[in-house]
Amino acid sequence: MAEARAVVLNDALCFLLCKYGSVPVKLLKSALLDFYNDDVISEAKVCLLDNIVNLQLAMKLPHVPQRRDGDGRITREVDDIFLLISHLDEQKVLGSLPRFVCSGPDNMPSLRIYEADFKVMMNMISKFSDKVAEMAWSLLTL
Numbered sequence: 001m002a003e004a005r006a007v008v009l010n011d012a013l014c015f016l017l018c019k020y021g022s023v024p025v026k027l028l029k030s031a032l033l034d035f036y037n038d039d040v041i042s043e044a045k046v047c048l049l050d051n052i053v054n055l056q057l058a059m060k061l062p063h064v065p066q067r068r069d070g071d072g073r074i075t076r077e078v079d080d081i082f083l084l085i086s087h088l089d090e091q092k093v094l095g096s097l098p099r100f101v102c103s104g105p106d107n108m109p110s111l112r113i114y115e116a117d118f119k120v121m122m123n124m125i126s127k128f129s130d131k132v133a134e135m136a137w138s139l140l141t142l
Helices: 011-019 025-035 038-055 073-090 111-141
Strands: 007-009 099-101
Touching (some): 011 025, 011 038
Parallel strands (some): 007 099
């Protein structure tokens, strides 16, 4: 029988840990920064730190301050979250964390938007390239 894990309500960590390992980190960071506000990200970081401390692991964690201040604060907090998660993953204890759940699907970003935006941009660039080639051909034939 599987070991029971505690359940913690945190939308940002639910999204992040469900997608971690299957979605590129850069895309995950972008989605977190675009979708969640500063308070939600700060709360997620504190929640993650508290739950790691509650595990009472024998390993030493990288130093991550509870709160960041100054310019680029939220970006550094997201980097801190990823540092902690990647460290736990490297030590193979990521599964020891409680199960983070979301209060509803509307509280999680959709990565399809990011992928679709990229495809739209690539299509626009391709069409633009074709138009430029067409204009160049027209100029050469004059």
